[in-house]
Amino acid sequence: MPAERGAFPLGGHYRHRDVNVLRWLGAYTASMVGDSVYFMALAWEAARSGSPAQAGLVLALGSVPRAVLMLGGGVLADRFGPRRVVIGSDAVRCAVILGTAAALLLTSPSLGLLITVALVFGTVDALFLPAVGALPPRIAGPAQLARLQGLRGLAARVAHVTGAPLGGLVVALGGSAAAFAAAGALFAASLALLFAVRIAPLPADGAEAVRGTARRELADGLRHIRHHRVLAPVILVIAIGELGFVGPLNIGLTLLAQQRGWGAAGMGWIVAAFGAGAAAASLLIAVRGRLERAGLVQCLALLAGAVPVGALAFVPNAALAIVAGVLIGLFAGLGGALGAALVQTHSAPACLGRVTSVQMLFALGLAPLCHPVVGVAIDAWGTRPVFAVSAGVCAAGALAGLCVRDLRRAELPH
Incomplete structure (x- = not known):
């Protein structure tokens, strides 16, 4: 693959x-x-x-093309390259959002x-999300990727707090x-900054991207995940964790707050507390840059997180x-x-875009489909059994990861 314009070598410390x-x-x-302003509007x-x-x-309807x-x-x-x-x-x-603003003014x-x-x-998001997820390894060295993920998490929390x-x-x-x-102005600002971002070329051992039909390239990416000793289990842990976390923390929390009489204010404080905890974790990784035995810590964090997920429906008060x-x-x-x-x-x-798309498919495409299931289950059996399940x-995903020796021993680069 030829180097993209403005590329610089991956070597060195960033x-x-x-x-x-x-x-x-x-x-x-x-x-x-x-994004947050757009969804609000x-x-x-x-x-x-x-x-x-x-x-x-x-x-x-916006989530349908994103998942498909x-x-x-x-x-x-x-x-074509993530940039x-x-x-x-x-x-x-x-262009779409600014055009919508003009249409609402005129009609x-x-x-x-x-x-x-x-x-x-939603269709454009399906292209944007895998590409933006594949950018970090092309703008910093491997040893800095955990730090970049921490910074990315902080940015997401800032956006969630300020956007709505x-x-x-x-x-x-x-x-x-x-x-x-x-929202269109914010996308324009993002676009201007993206034009200024320099992107490194693929390293020599990864530059031979497969060329063929889209179906063949997708199959090659899925095969790469399936046969990899770390990728397959880590994506499985991520997927199961999303299924366990997403339902209770969205529709489940709303119904729980209504049943307990905590109201919208109480629910808002709980959501803000979740954001504060996630921001603290992102800040920790952004500052440290690397944690030893990252695969083991990932699984243990998911296992530890299962406890407060289950406890949320049993606590006696909003505090x-x-x-x-x-x-x-x-x-x-x-x-x-x-x-x-x-x-x-x-x-x-050469497969990072496809691997990232699989990871995001579970988080943003398939996991939200459990919302109606959670709602029906809470209506039938109540909040406590559903939160416990x-x-x-979550615990099952963590234990599945802990059973894989290669994931337990997986490290991030120094």
Whole structure:
């Protein structure tokens, strides 16, 4: 594969203060905040334009192309390079959202317009997410990948804390059109920073990317995961962990807060506590840069996180639920960052986009499908059995990883 424009060698030591890393971090943060503002604007306008069921349909439709096309996005990232795919998809997102803002100013909003925007945005996200996940190994050396994952986790938490309130403020001051315009401006800022990010070429031993049909390239990427002694178990642990964490911490927490009388404020504090715990884990990794026996620590963190997941439905008051939220965020953030760093350091460079797409498919495509299952189960059996089962799923994923010697001994580069 030819070196991409602006490439530099992977050799040498790169610190988290490296200006190129800071450009990438700024671009990622602006994009994540833009995502939060966009979803706030979309949800608000959908609720204004239709019934609650129709609003839910608009939001759900955006996840369908993301789940269906995510693996294809990984193939494109490997074939054309993650930088090209990230810049191209970010440019399309910017144009679509700014176009939506203009349309809302000039015409009356309709569900058809919002559904189209949700489907297009979800489709572009399926290209953007694997490519942006494959960028870190091309902007820093292997020894810095854990630190970059910590910084990426911090950026995500900042975006979650600031994005929704910013979107709500802009909607209150200028309406949905202004919020879409603000999201488009953030995507434009992200795009400008991405143009300035320098990307390293693939190393010589990973430059021979497979060429053929998209199906063949995808099959080669899946085969690479299946036969790898670390990648296969670490992605399995990530997938099972997502299934155990996502349901209780989304629809499950909402129903639990309603049943216990904690209200929206109590639920908000628990979610904030989870974010604080996850941010603390990301900060730890960003500062340390590396933890010994990363594979073992990833599994132990998931196992430890299973305890507060199960306890959340049994605590007697909101204060203890907030403590449980902090612990869940801390352990989930630690295990997630280490798992992502292991995926990036053990993947063949030419397959990283496809490997990342598989990892993100479970987190952003398949795991959210458990939401209706969790809702039905809580309606049938109550919160305690469902949270206990979810904790058991988390623990099962951790124990499955601990049974694999190669994962227990997996290390991050020095």
